[in-house]
Amino acid sequence: MKLQKALALLILISQLNINPASGSEIIKKAPEAPCRLQINIAHLSTNLKERLGIRAVKVDASSICNVPQSDVSITVEIWKTGKFQDYQVWKKTTFSPGATQPGNRVNNFSTYKYCKNKVKTSYYGVAYSKAFIAGKWQYARHVLSVAIIPLKCGT
Amino acid sequence: MKSDEGLLTAEQKQRELDVIYECFRLMQSERSRYEKQAIAFIDSGHFSTETNSYWINFSIKNNQFACIATSKLPDADSHSTFAPIPESRDKQIEELIELFAQSEAGLIL
Numbered sequence: 001m002k003l004q005k006a007l008a009l010l011i012l013i014s015q016l017n018i019n020p021a022s023g024s025e026i027i028k029k030a031p032e033a034p035c036r037l038q039i040n041i042a043h044l045s046t047n048l049k050e051r052l053g054i055r056a057v058k059v060d061a062s063s064i065c066n067v068p069q070s071d072v073s074i075t076v077e078i079w080k081t082g083k084f085q086d087y088q089v090w091k092k093t094t095f096s097p098g099a100t101q102p103g104n105r106v107n108n109f110s111t112y113k114y115c116k117n118k119v120k121t122s123y124y125g126v127a128y129s130k131a132f133i134a135g136k137w138q139y140a141r142h143v144l145s146v147a148i149i150p151l152k153c154g155t
Numbered sequence: 156m157k158s159d160e161g162l163l164t165a166e167q168k169q170r171e172l173d174v175i176y177e178c179f180r181l182m183q184s185e186r187s188r189y190e191k192q193a194i195a196f197i198d199s200g201h202f203s204t205e206t207n208s209y210w211i212n213f214s215i216k217n218n219q220f221a222c223i224a225t226s227k228l229p230d231a232d233s234h235s236t237f238a239p240i241p242e243s244r245d246k247q248i249e250e251l252i253e254l255f256a257q258s259e260a261g262l263i264l
Contacts, residue, residue, distance in 0.1 A: 048171070056175055087239070089239070090238055091238075092237075093235045096232050110234065
């Protein structure tokens with residue numbers, strides 16, 4: 001019986017520790033980031049492959065803010081996986097001078113690399129950005145593609 | 156999410172097709188010019204050119220081929236591209252041919 005009570009007490013204490021805000025009115029929410037950087041999965045454009053027979057691996061990224069921003073640069077890197085380490089294949093930064101209104105997107109849709117052959121290779125993308133917002137430079141952390149997809153594309 | 160859908164509008168997909176096709180076309184039709192440029196670049200470590208819209212500088216930065224394209228119009232987008240340097244001279248030339256072609260093909264906006 002004593003053991004059961006001790007166990008119940010232990011469970012209660014551990015639950016309190018896991019959720020320190022439980023039972024409290026003060027729940028601090030992290031401030032919402034003013035900008036969102038999106039990146040898609042490294043892919044072979046079906047459009048290119050089907051209509052022109054050209055194979056190229058491509059990664060797209062796009063930034064959208066709920067505040068005005070200016071001098072936005074977005075960098076996209078294409079990486080391929082290796083046995084012992086990953087390799088950067090291509091990296092492109094686009095720089096958009098001037099102001100961008102809230103809700104308008106700034107894009108980097110120009111990062112691609114031609115496939116030399118059809119060797120199955122796994123690729124992923126990494127994106128990061130920089131913009132002048134509310135009088136100071138803001139940096140978006142590195143965002144990775146949600147999946148690493150093997151493509152019939154040797155580079 | 157289907158891998159190549161979601162971020163681009165239909166209009167941007169058409170632009171993607173046009174730009175990448177133009178790059179592919181340049182890699183073939185301008186191959187001889189690009190090979191000469193690549194050899195000049197490998198020997199000197201620097202090469203500059205311009206298109207109607209950009210001043211383009213090629214150099215080696217952080218052990219990578221670097222291409223910095225600066226717009227001639229103050230409000231237009233600029234871009235820079237970095238590519239790893241392959242070990243063999245032949246592969247370096249091939250990498251530079253694509254870099255030259257991409258820089259002249261323009262951006263997918």
